[in-house]
Amino acid sequence: MAARNATLTAEAHDRRRLLMERSRPGRTGASLPASDVPEQPLPDASLLRDGLELPEVTEGEVVRYFTHLSQLNFSVDTHFYPLGSCTMKYNPRFNEAMAAVPGFASAHPAQPERQVQGAIEVMYRLQEYLREITGMAAASLAPLAGAQGELAGVLTIRAALDERGEGRRRKMLIPDTAHGTNPASAAMAGFYVVSIPSNAEGNIDLDALRKEADGELAGIMLTQPSTLGLFDRNAIEMCRIVHEAGGFVYGDGANMNALLGRVKLGHLGFDVVHLNLHKTFSTPHGGGGPGAGPICTNETLSPFLPGPVAIRRTLRGAQGEREAPMYGLELPPKSIGRIGGSAGNFGVLLRAFTYISLLGGQGMLDISGNAVLNANYLLVMLRELYDLPFDRRVMHEVVFSAKKRPGANALNVSKRLLDHGFHAPTMYFPLVVAEALMIEPTETESKETLDAFIEALTDIDAEAARDETFLANAPFDTPVSRLDETAAARHPQLRWRREG
Amino acid sequence: MAARNATLTAEAHDRRRLLMERSRPGRTGASLPASDVPEQPLPDASLLRDGLELPEVTEGEVVRYFTHLSQLNFSVDTHFYPLGSCTMKYNPRFNEAMAAVPGFASAHPAQPERQVQGAIEVMYRLQEYLREITGMAAASLAPLAGAQGELAGVLTIRAALDERGEGRRRKMLIPDTAHGTNPASAAMAGFYVVSIPSNAEGNIDLDALRKEADGELAGIMLTQPSTLGLFDRNAIEMCRIVHEAGGFVYGDGANMNALLGRVKLGHLGFDVVHLNLHKTFSTPHGGGGPGAGPICTNETLSPFLPGPVAIRRTLRGAQGEREAPMYGLELPPKSIGRIGGSAGNFGVLLRAFTYISLLGGQGMLDISGNAVLNANYLLVMLRELYDLPFDRRVMHEVVFSAKKRPGANALNVSKRLLDHGFHAPTMYFPLVVAEALMIEPTETESKETLDAFIEALTDIDAEAARDETFLANAPFDTPVSRLDETAAARHPQLRWRREG
Amino acid sequence: MPESPFVSPYIPNTDDDRASMLATIGVGSVEELFDDIPAEHRHPHLDIPAPRSEMDLRRELEALAERNFHAGAHPSFLGAGVYHHYCPAVVSPLVTRGEFLTSYTPYQPEVSQGTLQGTYEFQTLTAQLFGMEVSNAGMYDGASSLAEAALMACRITGRAKVAVVDTVNPHYAEVVRAYTGPQQIEVYAIAPDATELEPETACVLSQYPNFFGYVEDVAARSELAHRAGALHCVSCDPMAMAMFRAPGECGVDIATGEGQALGVPPSFGGPYVGIFTCRQEYLRQLPGRLVGRTVDTEGRTGYVLTLQPREQHIRREHATSNICTSTALIGLWAAAYTALMGKHGLPHVAGLCYQKAHYAAGRIAELPGYRLPIEGTFFQEFVVSCPKPAEEVSITLEEAGIIGGLDVSDRFENGMLLCVTEVNTKDEIDGLLNVLAGIK
Amino acid sequence: MPESPFVSPYIPNTDDDRASMLATIGVGSVEELFDDIPAEHRHPHLDIPAPRSEMDLRRELEALAERNFHAGAHPSFLGAGVYHHYCPAVVSPLVTRGEFLTSYTPYQPEVSQGTLQGTYEFQTLTAQLFGMEVSNAGMYDGASSLAEAALMACRITGRAKVAVVDTVNPHYAEVVRAYTGPQQIEVYAIAPDATELEPETACVLSQYPNFFGYVEDVAARSELAHRAGALHCVSCDPMAMAMFRAPGECGVDIATGEGQALGVPPSFGGPYVGIFTCRQEYLRQLPGRLVGRTVDTEGRTGYVLTLQPREQHIRREHATSNICTSTALIGLWAAAYTALMGKHGLPHVAGLCYQKAHYAAGRIAELPGYRLPIEGTFFQEFVVSCPKPAEEVSITLEEAGIIGGLDVSDRFENGMLLCVTEVNTKDEIDGLLNVLAGIK
């Protein structure tokens, strides 16, 4: 057995050699065209590169290497992936197929409007969908991920305040349950952050809020439903308080999967909201992006939206004159400006547009209904096993505290789940819950899968009950065991380097 | 540890549930269009189906299931796959991309010639390539795999004999090293088979051949290079003898990877040859097909080719008249007829055409040179470990006999190789070599991979030396261990059935 | 800039590798390795063009593809055995995963469970679709499946005559002749309404729906065959089987079919997959591969190739068929399509084909100069007698940007075999009607 | 036929499942689960159209795509920061394998080694391509990378002024302003030949080659910056770096870039990947993710996210950036492209771009009425002053089926920025010349 493992380790190591370690002088992975133009003189040699070190590998070697790498991953396509706050739902391949259609994939962002009417129409219609879903006045698809949406969103608030001559308002309130991007975005936008606690029911603490509602108040960033998986019942009152104090309300809509067709954030009083298309609208997460984080605003903030945004023109143009194209891309009048090289991650937008169009209005309700049903089912089935810090109905996800059983802390339970073929929940977030396990099943998982997951957690709990130390060494059956993160940070090795 | 395995086994089993076992009433995996025509009356109910049992599963479940299944496979994309006689080389994805181009993928085989000039041109040019590679007069792309090529090929021989009034000639000689399809095809073509031994050098035994060269002789089917991986040095003399006796020579060209640009079988005297596009020309094997097995014939046999075949017309057509299209599909004058519903596996043909076009003439030589180099390298490096029944230079593959070491027979060595991350060689074939291990590396594997493979075989040999019984239980690290094939055959379970 | 000498992107051996391997082998050059080839024939001139880059070649091939007048760009009403059905986008990326695409026949079951279990699914789904007891792992295509069915029936009955109903796809009938002729099996034609068979007939070969799209009385034909001690072999359209009575309920002994209809692209003729199903009792006479369920040494379920003693690699000239490489991947494609459509989707799609085809047929029959020469129930295809020769009609349709039906004027005066499936919108059908109405 | 009520193909819960789960939860309906929402706002009217089938929707989207006049069907000479390069067919099926596509940020490294090691390759290849010491795991795009570089330089130097050379992509300059403005950082423009910086300048931002395609003296600019105690941040075209001196050899402190040029499709603006590299000493000021190499408990090599205390999920408002979801998959795509091209292929492609662009530029300069207003060395882009306004030229080109260059008449009289890469054949270039020659 020892010999067996040794060999296999060597073999596994071999399969993971880096590209530069596989490189051999003279190999190539591409068939290259020859030049078909007369030879042109080269620039002065002093301008030219010498000594470019890149791999020399064949196409087949790249295929075998990347294919093997892929198999080391858990993914939605292979495993239940209940990573809370991330909405790891099934990503339809049809969306991918549409993004690969040549007329979209090879359209160039700097082409004149008249040449890209099809692409801009997609953007325009997606803006309309998102406005309808959020109940807002306008939308911008420019933000390239949720965090950039937040930044852009709070920048519209800042711009509106500045326009009103209220440049002194620089205080941004952020609940203690918020995702880390919220305070980071607020800081990037030049706000200072004041944290607001949650109350015993997990809603925002209105008393604490009232205390901060002063002349420095720029606004508040509230996640609805919150990262506790709860619909914040104080949202309307919160909006009233903030508005009365002269501030704006930013809605982090990353968890919109729970609310599709159930409520429009605009109706509750939110002034600006971002959506994560790579969560709610099924565009694949890609191991950490790309995403898209469009924002929707009410009338007041709309002039400040980042851009360009898609607009629909009424056709003018007399005879003989060239007609203006129907759809256009324009910067809103007082835009906070461009936040990326082009008008958005079009390929991601197109996937989301495809998804919404296919499922339609009814499909939106199916999503939220089943997402919330699945989460509440897990809540009920797992409440014996773990502490439930806020004992009430949840929305799309449920946050437990794994404090009950010694030896079965959030980390150990998570690691052991991997052996059972389940990706771990989000752990140790939100920060207000000790030993947090944040579980988001999504609507695309079946009851059988949820039951198997419940069984696995029950088994793991029993393992810890039998032997308090057992889980500390999990996982046992993954391609690698626990990794030394301290060593990684102490002597960072961030790239291959030629040895010696 | 026991608990660990039990859980994992249950989990693994769960992931392998069959579609019908996953099925739940009311699920669906497709979004279906509604009817857009006025409702039509249905036929009499007695004609209609009731009780169709098919799965009810979502798209995401199908994705997770098939993705998991795929990961249970070894493949060229993931592992060295030295399966002798099968030429498991790298399959370029570019070929796949070209086969998916809509103008090809949605062309219908029953369209009139004038509508499918692009497709027929591809076929015509591929015929030209194959004629050039084999040195023959004509080609038919109709055969859908190698074995069907053999059948078609010997049917052309039969047709030629019948035309000559030599219907008594029904004896087909087949060397004892031949692939099983050769005798099976001969039998399907109504020949009776006489086996011819190989001589001590692994060439065909000319004396034995001469004894059979009588008035009943229809022909001989010779694999060149043979399944021993040897270039049969008696081929020219063999052709002379058979021709003199009034017979024809069929060349099994499945191993053409060795000879590309090195010799043309037509020059040696072969009358008809088949090629396996899914071997020599890199079209993927797909877990057992699809393939394509075109045949090429000399002048005498060409009129009998199966069809239709692609032809190139000289354009006629006076003014006003519609011109005949340039390319056409026609049955050769005395064709043995159609052997499939259409003119061939066009998608496979297109992939092979792409491959040959990309690599060009020089690429053909690169293939055979490196394929033969790699095989001879393995021969030299492994000759200490195993018996070499025919001790001479090989072509694209080398056949060893694993008789040397007790406990390390061909089966056990093969199974243990799987643990090392290498697919097994072809084992127990050709039949004339006891404990045969037939290793074909192909030109797309690197020296590093060959060296690792050699090392694995050396380790395995050492394992057997240490403990004669050890290998008998291999493999240890595959998704399943050795399977009970006897039970499978005794009580065949060939499909899912509802229990009870 | 200097021309870079061509280096194959698929071959890893470098000059250094080659030098060191040649040294190990003990020869001076790669050429020497080919010394067994007689010198006068060695290294002949090879007239194949120079290597091309992927980029250049793609350009050329895409241009060639656009020289086809194809259903990707034009409405098509052509069927005749190969059908345009909509295949969900998810099938291709799933089935063409490298592990499926680039593996071979599962000779080593321990590392081929993916292919084996996938094939087992294919066997299950096709058997259920046809209502038959067993299915094999797939044949080359629908035509060769029917031919192999005829051979199998001859083996089972020990007889050597095959009756082919004259409404069977004529290409299929040709393939049957090519396969059976060499074995001295006599093929004769019968009419659909034949009530007698010649003595010593091994089997009757039917098509369901028949080549002209119409549903024949399969059960009655089975009785006719069985009365004569013959088997009834029927080539069925798997899509139609989601709507019409299954062959298994109609006394059929061997039911074959073209699996292409299960979402496989037409690809100008292939690759497709032949479906081959039969009664349990004939199991050991089946051609082709079979996957069976079993257990491993630890009792875990697994799958293997089974009943191999029927096959060429073991029985050689005594095998039930010469088939070796078949069409496993297309079988997997068909299985994935069938699973996605499922119990409700497949009948729904079949229903759409029926509805649209009947809408089209009904409207065409009302056009002056047109009629439907066949009476009875059809599925998605039907023959139209046109006011002009079918070839002229086809050309007029082409000029209007439409791919017309098959010319069957050898059987019906000015006959065109039209096919309408779920991919044809009402707009497309109305466009067809419009052009037809203009032909007088 | 009855309309089948819409059932989502993506949702497995059946009516039975829902009933049993609701019973477990103890509520009567799914609607009840939303009781926390104030009744007056619950279940508003949602004006989104009815569900569509994949087949119908594909038809509509393909038609929309064809309303774009796109480089898949027409020669294009448009660049301006986004480039058409030929990407080998193998990249897409490999990178879009489900395990890469549908996983998330590798928070659980034990089951994310594929993504982690792939990202490590990206970090290696981009660092080597730019000749820089370290690279992060990728940013949103080239523009935001440069903006984050400016912020990082301000953090490092403790200064709050940014000099932007006026040959930087104007969109990038706008993004820099949007990012820096709120932090009270002052942005000012300088000319390429500026020899002085304002006091307290944190960094100079350059582009290489510059927006108009020309190569500036990067090393001299680095000296200018360093003399003033500022950093030099340069946005580089990674393709050009296969031909021209690397920023790492020109004293650059932070080198960013748009990774799109590494074989990523233009896709009307994204998704792309921002490259972000810098000197080792600034490591802990890097925005974005970093993957590091380490070992597991058994000593096996593995990869993890590292130096996370820079990031938002730990440091919240004190993080180096707010970036969370980035563009890992596009980074993987760029890495696969770069590996396939490799040491010889990438310079070869860069060489082709250079050759073809210079052929085109040379011939255009000879046309009456045309001239090249900029002197110096360019890579694959150059500005042409046309005899007519650039917009008119663009329309004439479009009528001839050609996608023209960018209108830069705000900077050069009748100026058009043309781009020629390896995908443009000589025939295409000659076609362009022909149309241009006709404009007088």
Ligand SMILES: Cc1ncc(COP(=O)(O)O)c(C=O)c1O
């Ligand atoms: C609640 C919440 N807000 C914001 C974000 C940030 O979105 P992104 O990762 O797309 O930047 C996330 C996700 O990571 C989130 O879960």
Ligand SMILES: Cc1ncc(COP(=O)(O)O)c(C=O)c1O
């Ligand atoms: C030497 C030889 N001949 C013939 C064949 C039959 O080819 P196919 O499997 O394509 O029918 C094979 C392969 O299996 C073979 O190796």
